[in-house]
Amino acid sequence: xxxxxxxxxxxxxxxxxxxxxxxxxxxxxxxxxxxxxxxxxxxxxxxxxxxxxxxxxxxxxxxxxxxxxxxxxxxxxxxxxxxxxxxxxxxxxxxxxxxxxxxxxxxxxxxxxxxxxxxxxxxxxxxxxxxxxxxxxxxxxxxxxxxxxxxxxxxxxxxxxxxxxxxxxxxxxxxxxxxxxxxxxxxxxxxxxxxxxxxxxxxxxxxxxxxxxxxxxxxxxxxxxxxxxxxxxxxxxxxxxxxxxxxxxxxxxxxxxxxxxxxxxxxxxxxxxxxxxxxxxxxxxxxxxxxxxxxxxxx
Amino acid sequence: xxxxxxxxxxxxxxxxxxxxxxxxxxxxxxxxxxxxxxxxxxxxxxxxxxxxxxxxxxxxxxxxxxxxxxxxxxxxxxxxxxxxxxxxxxxxxxxxxxxxxxxxxxxxxxxxxxxxxxxxxxxxxxxxxxxxxxxxxxxxxxxxxxxxxxxxxxxxxxxxxxxxxxxxxxxxxxxxxxxxxxxxxxxxxxxxxxxxxxxxxxxxxxxxxxxxxxxxxxxxxxxxxxxxxxxxxxxxxxxxxxxxxxxxxxxxxxxxxxxxxxxxxxxxxxxxxxxxxxxxxxxxxxxxxxxxxxxxxxxxxxxxxxxxxxxxxxxxxxxx
Numbered sequence: 001x002x003x004x005x006x007x008x009x010x011x012x013x014x015x016x017x018x019x020x021x022x023x024x025x026x027x028x029x030x031x032x033x034x035x036x037x038x039x040x041x042x043x044x045x046x047x048x049x050x051x052x053x054x055x056x057x058x059x060x061x062x063x064x065x066x067x068x069x070x071x072x073x074x075x076x077x078x079x080x081x082x083x084x085x086x087x088x089x090x091x092x093x094x095x096x097x098x099x100x101x102x103x104x105x106x107x108x109x110x111x112x113x114x115x116x117x118x119x120x121x122x123x124x125x126x127x128x129x130x131x132x133x134x135x136x137x138x139x140x141x142x143x144x145x146x147x148x149x150x151x152x153x154x155x156x157x158x159x160x161x162x163x164x165x166x167x168x169x170x171x172x173x174x175x176x177x178x179x180x181x182x183x184x185x186x187x188x189x190x191x192x193x194x195x196x197x198x199x200x201x202x203x204x205x206x207x208x209x210x211x212x213x214x215x216x217x218x219x220x221x222x223x224x225x226x227x228x229x230x231x232x233x234x235x236x237x238x239x240x241x242x243x244x245x246x247x248x249x250x251x252x253x254x255x256x257x258x259x260x261x262x263x264x265x266x267x268x269x270x271x272x273x274x275x276x277x278x279x280x281x282x283x284x285x286x287x288x289x290x291x292x293x294x295x296x297x298x299x
Numbered sequence: 300x301x302x303x304x305x306x307x308x309x310x311x312x313x314x315x316x317x318x319x320x321x322x323x324x325x326x327x328x329x330x331x332x333x334x335x336x337x338x339x340x341x342x343x344x345x346x347x348x349x350x351x352x353x354x355x356x357x358x359x360x361x362x363x364x365x366x367x368x369x370x371x372x373x374x375x376x377x378x379x380x381x382x383x384x385x386x387x388x389x390x391x392x393x394x395x396x397x398x399x400x401x402x403x404x405x406x407x408x409x410x411x412x413x414x415x416x417x418x419x420x421x422x423x424x425x426x427x428x429x430x431x432x433x434x435x436x437x438x439x440x441x442x443x444x445x446x447x448x449x450x451x452x453x454x455x456x457x458x459x460x461x462x463x464x465x466x467x468x469x470x471x472x473x474x475x476x477x478x479x480x481x482x483x484x485x486x487x488x489x490x491x492x493x494x495x496x497x498x499x500x501x502x503x504x505x506x507x508x509x510x511x512x513x514x515x516x517x518x519x520x521x522x523x524x525x526x527x528x529x530x531x532x533x534x535x536x537x538x539x540x541x542x543x544x545x546x547x548x549x550x551x552x553x554x555x556x557x558x559x560x561x562x563x564x565x566x567x568x569x570x571x572x573x574x575x576x577x578x579x580x581x582x583x584x585x586x587x588x589x590x591x592x593x594x595x596x597x598x599x600x601x602x603x604x605x606x607x608x609x610x611x612x613x614x615x616x617x618x619x
Contacts, residue, residue, distance in 0.1 A: 126349070
């Protein structure tokens with residue numbers, strides 16, 4: 001295709017815009033990384049832009065040395081692993097069962113679940129249900145209410161339906177039951193889609209600050225995302241009446257127990273919270289589109 | 300196996316018998332379904348019934364079922380409507396939602412079209428991958444990063460501004476009331492822009508390539524094609540997403556607002572959502588907060604129906 005002059009101008013403009021977009025997207029991460037890996041006294045001089053001037057792991061170590069921060073990460077890791085494994089297992093089993101187009105009641109069961117995406121009782125009624133189940137201030141509030149989701153179900157079912165029937169039929173000829181078909185055929189043959197859904201679920205668990213904020217009172221049950229928010233909001237807005245974690249960071253710093261300033265520790269916290277996600281990213285990235293769209297829009 | 304419905308029903312007894320056989324053969328599958336039925340009953344349908352809390356007195360000791368009815372039944376609705384903050388609440392909610400729709404809705408469409416116009420697929424893929432990243436970052440992390448980026452003490456944004464303009468005074472973005480909306484809107488676009496393009500890119504990928512070939516033969520340039528083919532072809536998707544977007548108007552998008560809220564900016568940042576959390580869950584005034592939630596839901600429903608009606612009349616795009 002030959003290009004006219006306005007098209008060339010447009011192409012240059014377009015590429016410039018895209019480069020700008022990438023820079024704006026990535027720069028905050030680079031800055032935070034530089035902040036977290038720079039000597040915290042040196043950071044106070046200002047003028048930090050791209051790279052750490054005095055490279056150190058002290059801030060990261062100081063952050064992870066705090067017992068309650070470490071504890072919050074253990075909560076985050078455990079709820080992410082448990083919630084994702086159990087959730088994906090149950091949700092994929094449901095999708096497998098409903099992918100059977102001749103299952104009596106299939107339509108009604110799907111509708112029953114679909115309605116919940118249209119109407120909701122609101123957050124307060126939901127909270128009251130959690131409370132009457134004894135889930136408030138209970139670790140299980142992270143796991144049980146998040147087990148199923150309509151969207152992952154829909155996507156997994158659409159993929160399971162597209163599997164060639166012949167594989168399942170020949171397995172059944174050999175006398176395999178539903179459970180065998182599910183574990184030996186459906187799961188291994190749909191690895192990419194299950195991996196993507198597992199990633200989305202895991203990211204949701206890892207990033208959730210809401211549950212720890214409103215359903216949990218005890219500090220030792222709060223996940224890292226909630227603790228991070230509490231530290232930052234205390235540091236920013238309530239400096240006169242600093243409580244718990246932020247106050248401790250300040251005393252540690254003032255007494256020389258930690259060489260990191262609270263700000264550097266916050267940024268170290270952000271880095272530790274972000275890196276696991278960014279590390280998983282390249283592996284599943286190519287399945288994103290397949291994992292988010294259901295047939296209807298794709299066609 | 301043919302579906303049950305297509306089999307001629309000889310008599311009732313054999314129909315039920317066959318149905319039972321179909322079910323019994325799939326007993327493992329039903330066992331896989333039952334937990335989900337219980338789950339949605341407890342965590343989705345029970346709260347729907349729990350909306351009745353809005354017309355009941357809150358009670359810690361008696362529980363939901365045995366707690367007395369509010370007298371009169373609209374007591375807590377009245378309380379919500381008589382709230383001295385009501386005007387501010389509604390204005391703030393609508394202001395944030397409408398501004399977010401205006402700024403956030405067209406952005407991914409433009410980006411999707413620009414991405415589609417990139418000639419190198421490799422470069423396109425890189426830009427896409429990069430633009431998805433913020434979607435996976437927790438709002439708690441984004442707000443923490445914003446605090447540092449926008450810090451008046453050596454934050455890069457303030458540093459950059461004072462490099463460009465020597466008279467620039469360090470500005471505390473996160474603390475000033477008038478900065479709240481811009482920060483909220485821009486960070487919202489930053490986080491959601493890339494991910495929202497997925498739907499549009501998929502719609503663009505579905506456009507028949509013959510259209511472009513025909514236009515090329517007719518001498519249309521790529522810019523012309525973007526406006527005359529790409530945009531009209533994805534207008535159905537755009538319309539549908541717009542209608543659902545309007546439904547989200549009243550629920551102003553809770554996470555960032557709550558996380559960026561501070562005593563200093565409460566005048567513009569207190570929306571119905573944050574009000575429900577503060578009044579309902581933090582202070583335990585469940586009935587009042589539930590009533591507020593019902594009003595919010597009704598508003599959202601109304602807006603969707605109205606927008607859908609207008610769209611149906613003017614463009615034939617409809618949700619139902």
